Structures are given as structure tokens and as C-alpha cells.
Amino acid sequence: MRPLLLALTALAVAGCPKKVATPELPVEAAFPERPLPGAPAVFTPAVPVETALSNRIPVYTVTDDSLPLVSVRLVVPTGSIQDPAQFHGLSALGTAMLGESSADRSALEQAAAVEGQAASISFGVGRESLQMSVDSHADRLDNVLPLAADALLRPAFSKDDWARVHSQHVTGVKASMDSNAAVARMISDRQWWGAAHPYGPPTSGTVSTAEAVTLAKVKAWHAAQVHATGAAFVVVGDVSSEQATEMLEAHFGAWKGGKRSAPEVGAAAAPAGLVIVDRPGSTQTVVSVVLPGQSESAADRAPLNVVQTIMGGSFTSRLNRRLREELGYTYGARMRVDRLAGGGTIRAGAAVRGDATADALSELLGLLQSAQTDGFSEAEQGRGRAQVITATVDGVETRAGLARVYANEIASGRAPAEFGGFVASLDTLTPQAVSSAAAMLDRDKALIVLVGDLSAIEGPLKDKGFTDWTVVTVGEDTK
């Protein structure tokens, strides 16, 4: 694929190169033997220093002065599970309004002020947490944090902003359904959890529920949900713990707490079976297989993470090797693990050639079964563990990456320091623990969602023994 080079980010940097003479060395007769890698160094993630603001918001700081950059993350324990059923999308819309006009600035003035510091301030919301992300040059952090505080704590909720943001959001929801992968995700969640379950609807809402949200409801949402109770800051970069705490105290120290209701999160509907969404003309079928997983509070995450990597988290994973490399059905097959407070899922899938849909599905289910019944070899387990460790190191290489990892720990109800425990547990992982996790890959419990051209795939599906399915349409929310 032709790579698109983003000019501003492609500028290189260089020190002072020195041309040195090539050392003269004897050339060996035969090509050297393949070396065996040494044991990797034990990686211990940086432990944050914990302080607190006067309103008891904890601040976790990791100081790194190798570059003059700082990333700040704020976690607030509120998300789309708090949205009333007929107004799904409320928290997403409310979050979208943060960063528009504030008490002192119009939306464009706010944008200009942030740009003037060459910083970025953004907000995102998931099912269970809202996060604010601030990235800044270290020298300008104290100019940027008040802008972030204005956006979060004092949004103006102007009618003009609302008209634009609301319209764009609803349009975005409609347009997202152009993608078969997005449709597969939406249908999988709705079917798996149940349409009325807090985890069932998409965070963005559907077209009809998002359209129903009003500005008054957004204001009420902000007052009720965006308060200091349960919030926490993570700061990573060229700033000391004392400096970070002082700056945050100045701009967030007066933020008050409140009450928040936690909705009942029951069990998933978890219906096993085959669901098809017809998208005539699709050259590929998006195949998505959902299985029961782990909740956030699971004591030991490492075994399932290793299973996920072995099955579909690396190039040599079983799914990718078989479906892409050996059979040529797909450009890439994956498995992922999603954990929420009320439960979790394991998802395996790929976008496969339309004419290979039935074969690919059959192969995928067979791979799940063989993993469940036969487990993994020692070599596979070692490879999976090594890959999870590498992915962990990669994930914390940037300031924003480390801040995100710790913020996600907090959002999952853990202290950031517990991340070190997860990393350490990878070194002591036993084959028995991995086998126990592999036992979760029970194809008989699978919900299968196919999004593709029904007229092209139904014959081969029947030939392969997949005779019982439900065709799902998603009404006005998709085409």
C-alpha cells in the first residue's frame, strides 16, 4: 500500500554524524549459524509517585526529563452505561461538547488558545469512563492546564455549538454504518449483551437515540456526572511530582465532588448462534465470533492475554497463520479481549474473501476447538508470553502511552502500581494457567456474526453445515 507521508511528522532529526573507518575483520567461510537470542532483561515499569489535591483527587506522576514533553490524563468514572435507554449517546454528545465554547471563550477562541500553545486537549468516553487527554511542551504546561480546566469544568453549552455538534454526531453515526466492520461490531454487542443491557448499545448511540438527546439533557448530564468523585490524574513527562500537583491544584483543586448512580449490570444474554447482516455487493465478509471472557476484576489477566496473543495477537498466531498465510482467505485474522466491570468478551474474526466465507468460518471454529481441547505447546506459550511482554514495553515507550496505560488501570478499578504486578506475573506464568484460559474458547458458546453479501454466501454456508441462522436488519440505523 502506498504509504501516505505526513509531512509535518516526517521531519527527521540528526545529531552530528561521524564517518568512521570500516573495521577490518576476517570473513568467515560459511554463513554464520543462526544465533539464539539471550534472555530478555526483566522490564519493570516506572512506579508513579502518588500525591493528592486538596479535594482528594489522586495524582500519579512519572517523571521523565529525556524530552521536554508532558502528557496528562484525567479519568472520571462515568460512561455510556449511565445513559438512559432512550437517550443512548448522551454521554458521547456531552463529551463532544467539552472543548467547545467555555465560559470565557467561543469554540473557535478556545481552539485558537490551545493551538497557540501547540498543545492538544481532547476528551473521550467509553462505556465506563470519561478521559481527558492533554499533551503539551513541558514549558507551556502551566498555560495549557487552565484551558483544559475551562473546557472540562466550565463549558458554555451554547446553542450554536450544540446545533453543530449534535448534527455532526448524528451524521457520524449514520456514516459509520458504511463500514461492514462497524456494523459487525454494533450487531455483535447488541446481540451478545442484549439490546436493553447497558453494554448493548454503542457508546455513540444509534441514530434515533442520539437524535433524541437535547441540550438540556446534556447540561444535566454534565452537572450530574462530571464531578470530582472518583476522578484521578496521571502525569508523565518532564515535570516533578511536586510541580504537577501544584499546577493541577491551581486549576482543578476547587472541583467539587458529587453523587453518581451506578446502574445495575446484569449478565450478558450470550446467545450462541449465527446471525447474518446482508450487505449486497460486498466482496468480503466480516466474520466476528464472540465468546464469554473475563471482567476487569479478574485476578489474573496474564493467562488470557497470552491465549489471545497465541490465537490472534501476532503474525504467527494460529488464526493469522492458517487463514492468511496457509489458505489466503484474508489479509489478517485477529483475536481480542475486552474487559468491563460487568463482564467481558473474547472476539475472533477477520474480513475474508466472500467466496471463502463458509470455509473460513469452519476453519476458525476448528481452531478454537483444537485450542480448547489440546491447548498449546511450550514453544507457543513461550512465544505468546514474550510477545505480551514486548507489547507492554512498546505501549509505554511514549509519554502518552504510559499515561494511557495507567489511566486504563485506574478506569478498571486498579491503582497504577498494580500494572507492575501484571508485568511481573508474565514471568511466573504456568502452563496450567494458560490451559485454563484456553478452556474458555468453547465454540459451542459462540455467537457468530457475518456481515456480507447473503446471496453469495448462503449456498456455501449450507453446504458446510451452517443451516440455522437469523438474518438481522438494523432498521433505520443502517442502510
Added chain:
Amino acid sequence: MLPLLLSLLSPVAAAVDVPHETYTLDNGLEVILAPDRRLPKVVVDVWYDVGSYDDPQGKSGFAHLFEHLMFKGTGRVGEGDFDAFMEQAGGWNNASTGDDRTNYFDVAPSSALDLLLWLEADRMTDLDVTQKKLDVEREVVRNEKRQNYEDRPYGEFWIKLPPSLYPASNPMHRSGIGSHEELMASTLEDVTGFYERFYGPNNAVLTVAGDFDPAAIKPRIQALFGRLPQRDVPERVLVKMPRKPVKNEVDLTDDVTLPMVTYTWLGPAAYRAGDAERDVLAYILAGSDDARLSRRLVHEERLAEQVSVSQYSQRWDSIFLVQIMASPGADLARIDTIVEEEIAAVVGDKPPTAQELDRARATLEMSLLNGVQTVLGKAELLQRYNMYQGSTDYLEQDLARYAAVTPASVQAEAKLMTPDTRLRMRVLPEQGGE
């Protein structure tokens, strides 16, 4: 003004300094070593001076297909083992094919560096490709095309863009992913010939970055790569790049909800005169929500959901791309008018302001800093400087060219961007859409 700007930029140069050294083996392999002990990881990054521009006639997509075959095994490494060995050591890898180069990068714990170097040296000399491997990998590439272009909303735009910009006589006319028909035409003889022509030490640059000791690794590099024979690399015949797209207006349809409207101008190559100006112009037009085009189209007239403007700086030319996701029911002719007006305003009565230039430069600074946070980022940036400028020592000049940007120099580039010199390509909803 200029001295002040330079003094503001000098701390940037100091902050993003990437200590490194370079040398060349007797067989022509260039080596860049950039130690960084912050984390226990290393990157081995090899750039070959071959890309989609060099696809054989009638075989578009070949260089990219070949890139896939580089992972399929050698005489010493069985099929599938390249990735298995690397992943067993905790590493991962990827590659990408551009018009002008193909890069292969490996990321692993520092303890695996010797293995990474061995694997790269091995496949530089002993690739093993069979008809079966070619057939399977060809199907993978065709799946990549289906997934990333044919079944992806607006994906067809990226297929149709090159032939709308460049004449058929220009190799850039072809899309890098290739056509299904021409991919099917590739043969084993093509593969062998391509490898023997382009994949040798004298057509490659090896960069090692991360947690390692240069003194310890140099003998190893010599032992592994110093033995490799040079290739008889053919001289690349560079055609003159057009200054104007071959087509002026193209409309496509797709199964999408919203129309996408794009305007493209061709321009100077990366780092050449005018390239920095176009970067700055892109920022002025849509670098933030309150930038000129974003403000007018998204906020004031509500004609667009999203606006982006980018200067894609390439080895032989550049693409200045304005990309607008139109709002439902938007008057597309009005969007045309506004884009023309805003560019004309830059040339005429609303030249770039000092504040706009300063903000563009500050954004550049942050981009540089963010880019060197990762070991892979450092390796890729050094490689890019080396390939495009013939030297890794380009930071000061690179920053200086942005310091030298003035309102007048930005205006000079904007003056070249008229409706006559552009390609307008639109992707319209099939169903009559919104």
C-alpha cells in the same frame, strides 16, 4: 524577525538531537547506528532503494507483492520461521512499500539484536520463493486490496488518484497495490529477477537504533553483511514529474453516506524550495478548528463535517491534498467556491499573518519532539533524511527552511494553486445520498 525565530528553534535542535554515527561497508551497505538506552528494546530498519515506481511494465503492484515474499523463507529459514524465530524472541516486524523505497523493520528486546541482524542478512542473500508461495501471497495481497480499498468506504479514491494525477507514461500513474489482473500476471521469473536486481547491500541502508553498544555490534554487522555480494542495480530512469494533474475533474460513486470532495495539486519534492511553504499553507488552511478553511466550512457555513489539508512530500514531487467530508445536503459547488476563495485570499488581501507562521512552526516543533519519542521513529527519520538528502545530518537545515518561510514565500506557492492546475475528485453516494 529571523534571528528571533532561529533562537526559538535552536533549543528544538538541542532537544531532539539523535546521537548516531554512519559508515559504509566495502560492498556498499550504508550503516546508521543510533544507540538509545532508555528502554531495553532495539529496532533494525532496512531501506531498499526500490518501490512501486520500479514495478515492471504491465505488472502494477509488483514491488509490494515482492515485499510480502521477503517473509516467506530462505534456504536457511523455513517458510513461516522468519516470523516464528523473531516472535519467539519477543520481537515483531512489518514492512511497507512506497513509490520510492521499501522498508523492513524489526522490533525486539535488546537481547534479540543479533538474531534480527542475522535474519536481515540472511534474506538479503538467500531468498527462497516457489510457485506455491507466490500464489498464496498473491491472494493475500488481493485480499489486502479488497479490505483496504474495495470494501472500505472511499477506498476507491486512493486507487483512482494516481492515474488521475500522472500520465500513463509515468510509472507513478499506477497504484502501489496494483490491479487484480496485473497481480495475476506476475511470474516466478519476475520475482527472481527483481530480487537479483534490487535486493543487495549496495542498494540498502541498515539502521540499528535502541539499546545496544555500537562497538560490540560493528563486528557482527561486518561478519553478517560484509560478505554479501553486490547487485548489478539498474539505473532508475526518472521521468519528469508533471506540475499539473492530467485530469481536472473526476467523479466517483461509492456506497457511502456523505460526499467526499478533494482537491489536489502537484508540487516540489520533499525538502526542495516551496515544500516547507506548502506545509505551512496546509496548516494555515486546516491545521486547527479555527484555521481558515475549517472555520469557514465547518463552523460558519456548516457545509462540511471535517476538513483536512496535507502536504505529502515525496522523493520526486509532492501532493498537496485538500480533503473535505461534506455535510448532508451540502452545496458542493459552494464548497468549490470557498476553497478557491480562501486560497486566493492567501495570495491577495489576507496574506499569512505572523501569528499563523509562528503557530505553524510551534506545531512543527511538537511534531519533531513527538516523533523522536520512539526508537522506531528515530530510525525511520534518520533513514528518510539519508535517502532524500544523502545525509543523516539535516536537522539544522530542515529547521532553517521553516524559519525562512515568509508570508511572501507562502503566497508564491498558493498562487500556483488555481482551479486550472488542480484535480478535483469527488466521491458521491451511490444512492443519491445525503
